[in-house]
């Protein structure tokens with residue numbers, strides 16, 4: 559059967575608003591088989607690797623998935639917590655905190671989180687929201703800067719789910735919030751708190767995840783949005799140009815990616831006699847492999863080895879209260895016009911639904927239901 563079976567249609571079903579926070583995803587365990595499953599799904603996504611499938615799939619299955627999972631699993635093991643992957647833990651916590659924050663502000667909004675690759679999948683969480691009665695869903699990727707490789711891929715997964723759903727909820731999508739004042743403010747406050755406790759560095763390195771340079775020339779706005787985030791953050795911190803540098807990390811494969819690359823830049827700073835660098839990763843809203851291992855272990859070691867004296871890693875926004883406040887402002891701006899208060903339209907619809915419960919509707923059916 560092509561479409562999922564729906565429960566029988568119920569007149570008077572209340573309108574319910576929901577938010578789905580979407581992140582990249584992470585392996586279920588820090589083991590080679592789990593990393594292979596995760597990378598297999600991730601790297602088969604044509605949004606992520608744009609090489610034609612007949613060329614790419616033999617390389618992926620014949621070479622990459624035979625070697626990389628073991629190497630990556632060892633890296634994952636070095637950052638894994640008792641409760642699992644940091645990315646999964648922070649993302650789940652953000653959903654819980656956002657639900658609580660919106661609830662306290664009087665908004666009855668269901669909030670769940672999903673992963674583009676791995677678990678919980680976007681399709682399973684959309685099914686769960688629908689089962690909970692959601693009729694309007696805001697898709698909020700946890701990527702402040704839009705990229706076809708990340709944001710659009712989340713949207714692809716939502717469209718694929720909608721394409722096999724008979725009664726599709728109203729859907730809205732958040733493309734970006736790279737310049738949202740709340741997001742910039744949350745980043746600035748976390749850096750300022752670090753500096754208050756530890757003093758200031760000679761150089762602040764703002765390291766963003768890279769993407770192939772080719773995507774920029776093909777019209778992907780990610781580079782420009784990352785640059786704007788960096789500029790606004792520097793302005794908010796009152797940093798002159800020579801006090802910071804914006805770089806791109808996590809290069810994959812041999813092609814040219816966005817430059818300057820993080821590790822060579824930091825090494826050059828160490829060699830040139832820069833005593834202390836602080837690295838912050840504004841494009842990552844949760845700490846993960848790329849920040850905790852690549853930056854805080856590999857890049858740290860490279861800097862110290864190159865002659866640097868002090869390396870500070872400033873954690874991601876994670877569960878910071880300023881970040882959750884920003885996220886709730888971003889969400890509320892995109893929810894505008896959708897009922898989120900139980901004493902409003904949803905409450906009236908609830909009362910109608912209760913009155914109708916247990917039998918076929920009698921008398922006039924509420925309009926539009």
Ligand SMILES: C=CC1=C(C)c2cc3[nH]c(cc4nc(cc5[nH]c(cc1n2)c(C)c5CCC(=O)O)C(CCC(=O)O)=C4C)c(C)c3C=C
Nearest residue numbers: 582583584585606630645705707708767769810846847848
């Ligand atoms: C192969 C190409 C890749 C592109 C393009 C890419 C873009 C991209 N990724 C993130 C955020 C994250 N990436 C993470 C891990 C990760 N990324 C790639 C490859 C590409 N990313 C790989 C192969 C991996 C897995 C680890 C490894 O084997 O090296 C993570 C961390 C996940 C975790 O489990 O902790 C994040 C987050 C962004 C924002 C982005 C484009 C803007």
Ligand SMILES: [Fe+2]
Nearest residue numbers: 582767808848
């Ligand atoms: Fe990545």
Ligand SMILES: [Fe+2]
Nearest residue numbers: 808847848852
């Ligand atoms: Fe990496």
